[in-house]
Amino acid sequence: MFKTPDSNQEPLWLAIIRLLRWHKPEGRLILMIPALWAVFLAAAGKPPLPLVGVIILGTLATSAAGCVVNDLWDRDIDPQVERTSNRPLASRALSLKVGIVVGIVALACAAVLAFYLNPLSFWLSVAAVPVIVLYPGAKRVFPVPQLVLSIAWGFAVLISWSAVTQNISAPTWLLWGATVLWTLGFDTIYAMSDRQDDQRIGVNSSALFFGENAPTAIGIFFAGTIILLAGEGLLVNLNGFFWISLIISACGWVWQFLRLRNPELPNPAYGQMFRQNVWIGFLILAGIIVGSF
Numbered sequence: 001m002f003k004t005p006d007s008n009q010e011p012l013w014l015a016i017i018r019l020l021r022w023h024k025p026e027g028r029l030i031l032m033i034p035a036l037w038a039v040f041l042a043a044a045g046k047p048p049l050p051l052v053g054v055i056i057l058g059t060l061a062t063s064a065a066g067c068v069v070n071d072l073w074d075r076d077i078d079p080q081v082e083r084t085s086n087r088p089l090a091s092r093a094l095s096l097k098v099g100i101v102v103g104i105v106a107l108a109c110a111a112v113l114a115f116y117l118n119p120l121s122f123w124l125s126v127a128a129v130p131v132i133v134l135y136p137g138a139k140r141v142f143p144v145p146q147l148v149l150s151i152a153w154g155f156a157v158l159i160s161w162s163a164v165t166q167n168i169s170a171p172t173w174l175l176w177g178a179t180v181l182w183t184l185g186f187d188t189i190y191a192m193s194d195r196q197d198d199q200r201i202g203v204n205s206s207a208l209f210f211g212e213n214a215p216t217a218i219g220i221f222f223a224g225t226i227i228l229l230a231g232e233g234l235l236v237n238l239n240g241f242f243w244i245s246l247i248i249s250a251c252g253w254v255w256q257f258l259r260l261r262n263p264e265l266p267n268p269a270y271g272q273m274f275r276q277n278v279w280i281g282f283l284i285l286a287g288i289i290v291g292s293f
Contacts, residue, residue, distance in 0.1 A: 015088040016102055019071060020064040026278045027067075030186070032059040033281035034179040035156040037288055041175060041236055042164035045292025054116045055160050058125075061110035066132050066152070068103035072096070073136035081197040121163040128155035139203045146191060146206040150183035171235045178228035185221035185253070186277040188214060189260070193270040215260035222253035229284065238291035245287025249280045 021027050035055050039047045071078065071089045078090030088094040094102075107129075114125040131152045138145035154176045161172045184206065191198070191207035192214060198205050210217040226246065233242050256273050259265065 010093050012094075012098075015093045016098075019068060019088045019094060019099065019102060020106070021067045022064070026275045028060055028063045029278050030281060031063045031153060031156060032056060033278070033285060034153060034175070034182075035059050035160040036285050037179070037281075038157040038160035038172070038175055039164055040285070040288050040292065041171065041232070042161040044236075045289050047164060051116075051163060054113050055163070058110055058113040058159075059156060061106055061113060062128075062132070065103055065106035065110060066135070068099060068106060069133055070136045072099050072103065075099075077201060077203065080201050081194055083194060083197075117159070117163050118166050120166055120168075121159050124155060124159045124162060128152060128159070131155065139198075139205065141204075143204050143209045144206045145204055146184055146187045147180075149187055150180040153183040154180045171232055174228050174232045174235060178225045178232065181221045181224040181228065182277075182281075185218045185225065186274055188218050188221070189256070189270050189277075190274045192260075193267050215257060218260060219253075219257040222250075222257060226250050226253070233291070236292075238288065239293070240291070242284075242287040242291030245283050245291070249284050252276065252280050 017023055032055075035058075036052070039052060039055050071087055074084070075089040075096070078084035078087050084090060089096070089099050110125070114122050117125065131148065135145065135148045135152055138148040142148065157176045157179050158168060158172065161175070162168055188206040188210070191205040194205065195207050198208055206217070207214050226249075229246055232238075233246065256276065259269070259273070
């Protein structure tokens with residue numbers, strides 16, 4: 001069992017911030033990125049600003065709710081994992097009751113924002129909720145739980161795209177596929193830091209499923225992401241700025257793949273590469289926005 005902090009030394013508001021992971025913004029931003037990809041692509045680079053605001057706030061509320069749900073599921077597992085042992089519910093800095101209330105409030109905020117959307121986008125938002133709620137349980141029964149997370153991430157594309165066009169078309173599905181593969185890639189990297197703890201306590205992850213072939217699997221996921229994003233660029237006629245951003249991003253993913261092949265890679269490197277994917281995602285977003293004109 002890992003050492004946990006004295007909960008009496010932490011203010012309630014700070015424990016709630018840690019529960020929502022607002023002290024680690026990269027996890028919140030990385031859900032926002034594919035949603036923004038979709039809204040800018042669907043609107044040819046000129047989405048209504050109020051809608052962009054709703055998308056940003058909606059992803060923040062949804063990811064916050066997802067964090068709470070995850071920690072409620074894992075409150076007895078997290079204390080056994082070094083990286084998660086100090087989370088508020090795991091360390092008992094927050095009670096189960098407070099965690100449930102915070103989760104309900106976060107979901108309510110997301111629901112209020114969803115009412116701004118058209119009927120198709122609203123019902124896609126509703127359909128995403130079971131995936132978000134059940135994802136943490138997937139690691140107990142499904143060998144590749146990161147696929148469930150990737151599908152949850154994919155809803156961000158479907159919701160945001162349909163919020164602009166009120167329909168889902170071929171370019172939507174290309175972007176959805178790119179998002180699913182990208183998420184599988186970066187979240188498998190993230191899971192590699194927990195392999196020993198996950199194996200010891202008996203939970204599943206894509207990093208354990210692929211084993212020594214995990215770097216190869218991640219390389220394939222990133223290669224698929226590049227191919228589908230390239231197809232997206234061709235289908236919606238993005239200009240050269242998008243292709244420059246995609247080439248630079250591809251170089252970043254290749255560098256990560258080559259680095260992951262090192263069996264002596266220190267554990268903190270996996271978190272660093274996860275955070276690098278946030279910057280890669282924003283680079284592609286910039287290419288989409290400028291490439292739409």
